[in-house]
Amino acid sequence: MITAGIDVGAKTTKVVILNGDQIVGRSDLILTGFDQQEAAERALTQALVAAGLEQRAIERVVATGAGAKAVHYAHDTISDVKAAARGANRFVPSARTVLDVGAEEGRGIRCDARGGVIDFAVNEKCAAGAGAFTEAMSRALEVPLEEMGALSLKSRNAVPMNAQCAVFAESEVVSLIHAKTPKEDIVRAVHDAIASRIGSMVRRVGIEPDVILIGGVAHNAGFVDSLRRGLDIEIRVPQAPDYVSAVGAALVASE
Numbered sequence: 001m002i003t004a005g006i007d008v009g010a011k012t013t014k015v016v017i018l019n020g021d022q023i024v025g026r027s028d029l030i031l032t033g034f035d036q037q038e039a040a041e042r043a044l045t046q047a048l049v050a051a052g053l054e055q056r057a058i059e060r061v062v063a064t065g066a067g068a069k070a071v072h073y074a075h076d077t078i079s080d081v082k083a084a085a086r087g088a089n090r091f092v093p094s095a096r097t098v099l100d101v102g103a104e105e106g107r108g109i110r111c112d113a114r115g116g117v118i119d120f121a122v123n124e125k126c127a128a129g130a131g132a133f134t135e136a137m138s139r140a141l142e143v144p145l146e147e148m149g150a151l152s153l154k155s156r157n158a159v160p161m162n163a164q165c166a167v168f169a170e171s172e173v174v175s176l177i178h179a180k181t182p183k184e185d186i187v188r189a190v191h192d193a194i195a196s197r198i199g200s201m202v203r204r205v206g207i208e209p210d211v212i213l214i215g216g217v218a219h220n221a222g223f224v225d226s227l228r229r230g231l232d233i234e235i236r237v238p239q240a241p242d243y244v245s246a247v248g249a250a251l252v253a254s255e
Contacts, residue, residue, distance in 0.1 A: 003060045004047065005249030006040050006074065007083065008032060008067030011103035011131075012216070013039040015047040016246040017058065018254060021090065025051025026243060036067030062253035064245055066104070078252055080245060081109055081120045087248025088212045089115025091238035096208040099227070099235075100245070101198060101217040103131040108202030115248075119205040123197060130194075131217045133169070137190045140173045141183055148187050152222025155188035169193065187222060195226035202231075212236050214244040 002024075007014045013032045017025040027046035032039045040063070048055060063071035064083040071077070084100040084107065098109040109120040123130070138145045159181060161172055169190075176186050194217075211233055217223055218241035228235045238244060 001060070001254050002053070002058050003062070003250045003253035004044065004058045005083070005246040005251070005253060006044065006061065006063040006065075006068075006071050007243075007246040007249060008036050008040055008063060008065040008070060009102055009245075010066045010105075012242065013043045013065075013067070014243050014246040015040070015043040016243055016250050017047050017051045017053065018247070018250040020254070021251065023247065025049075025053065026240075026246070029242060032067060036070035037072065040067070040071045060253040062249040064249045075253070078249060081107060081117055081122075082252070083245040083248035084214060085109050085111040085117045085248065086115040086251050087244035087246070088214060088238065089113075090247055090251055091244060092210060092212050092236055094210045095212040095236075097202065097206075097211045099198060099202060099211065099213045100215045101130060101194075101213065101223075102215040103135075105130050106198050106201060106215075108198070108205050110205045110208060121201045121204045123201045131215075133194055134190060134217070134220065134223070136170055137173055137187075140170050141177070141186060143183060143187065148190075149220040149222035149224075151184050152187040152191050153225060155182070155184040157182075157185045157188075158192070159185045159189040161189040161193045188226070191220070191222045191226040192230070194223060195230040198227060199230045207231065207233065209233065210236055212238060214238065214241040216242050218242075 012029040015027040027043035063074040068077040
């Protein structure tokens with residue numbers, strides 16, 4: 001059975017096409033922008049080309065993400081939480097705790113051996129627990145976003161960051177810069193602050209290994225290191241962490 005999962009995220013849209021449980025095509029990361037429907041259509045077209053298929057070959061489509069309702073041709077929509085848990089189970093069957101950290105929010109999910117959701121918590125009210133916080137701080141530090149992770153790993157000093165709000169944290173970063181604090185130490189403090197928020201959230205649902213990190217922020221090695229230190233547990237990052245929820249949606253479509 002050929003199915004498609006469409007994840008219309010706050011920042012990027014992803015499409016994965018499965019034949020059974022095998023990935024046969026996927027899109028690039030398409031900026032969602034203001035037109036969620038157009039982003040979904042572009043992503044689906046890319047995935048179809050990659051799979052060498054026409055749209056009529058897809059038997060069922062399931063959408064997820066902030067803009068799931070914009071995918072008018074989807075047969076069904078599912079929550080981000082369900083898609084993340086099911087997709088994480090596909091990549092790492094031993095996953096019992098899933099951390100999904102994207103551009104606008106973070107989620108902590110406890111799941112069973114089949115990728116079913118047992119409990120979850122969501123941090124959706126504050127950018128300090130999501131990728132947008134890192135982006136704002138990279139602008140304040142004048143460090144390219146893609147270099148933040150590697151720079152953080154060079155730090156040898158823990159610098160506390162007290163602000164719990166992205167706006168106030170930016171002012172605190174400016175103060176640290178004026179105090180001649182090394183940039184690598186400031187970047188580590190930024191990642192430690194996000195990890196602290198995510199750690200507090202996931203502790204509410206309980207932490208059980210294996211712990212899996214998905215979402216775009218999973219590419220940031222500095223954040224992964226901060227999270228590992230904060231939770232004092234090994235963190236596994238599956239291949240292509242941005243696409244895990246899209247895979248989860250496609251798997252639900254096949255079921």
